[in-house]
Amino acid sequence: MASQIHKRVVELFPRKLITPVTGALALVIGISGGMLFFHFGEGLVKSAHEWLGMLFVVFMLIHILSNWNAITQHFRQRVARNAALSIVLVTGLFLGSGAVSQTKDPNLVSGALEEAPISLLAVLFKVDEAALIDELGKRGLVIANDGQTIQEAAKRAGVDGHHVIKQLVSSVAVLR
Incomplete structure (x- = not known):
């Protein structure tokens, strides 16, 4: 059964195609991950990183299926098993520590920003207050005064303040 799946995967997705595509995606995901880590171009890079990451997972799984025999042979070696186990453990530690340090409400900061007066948001975002009010106006929020909050304006406009x-x-x- 496993050999039939392996054979079918190799027929549908030849190794000469899957291996370079998987490698290229790994490179792009690594570069975009580094850019995100250093907060460079977060808007577009984050979206591309997430979508290409999903595509990478698909191609990586196909790559594993295409090379199943070589991979199983490789993992017969103790070094390979230990390396894989180490990566899984370190990943678990990072994910576990992140879950422990999370606040009870992940929208705590967003909620505080929604309730802050526009004048304070301008200071926090280091932008001109008039530019901030203009930007919010483009998004359909009418700001009557600098003491008004996003929450109030969003409610009046019928939109989600968190969004x-x-x-x-x-x-x-x-805006800067």
Whole structure:
């Protein structure tokens, strides 16, 4: 059964195609991950990183199926098993520590930003208050005064304040 699946995968996705595509995607994901780590071009890079990451997972699984015999032979070696186990353990530690340090409400910061007066948001985002009000106006939010909050304006406009904050945070660099 396993050999039939292996044979079918190799027929549908030849190794001469899958291996370079998987390698290229790994390179792009690595570069975009580094860019995200250093907060460079976060808006477009984040989206590309996420979508190409999903594509990478698909191609990586096909690559593993295409090379199943070689991979199983490789993992007969103790070094390979130990390396894989180490990576899994370190990943688990990172994910576990992140879960422990999470606040009870992941939208805590977003909620605080929604409830902050526009004048304070301008200071926090290091942008001109008039530019911030203009940007919010383009998004359908009418700001009556600098003491008004996103939450109030969003409610009046019938939009989700959390969504407005997400959009605003992702585009604040343009306002500077």
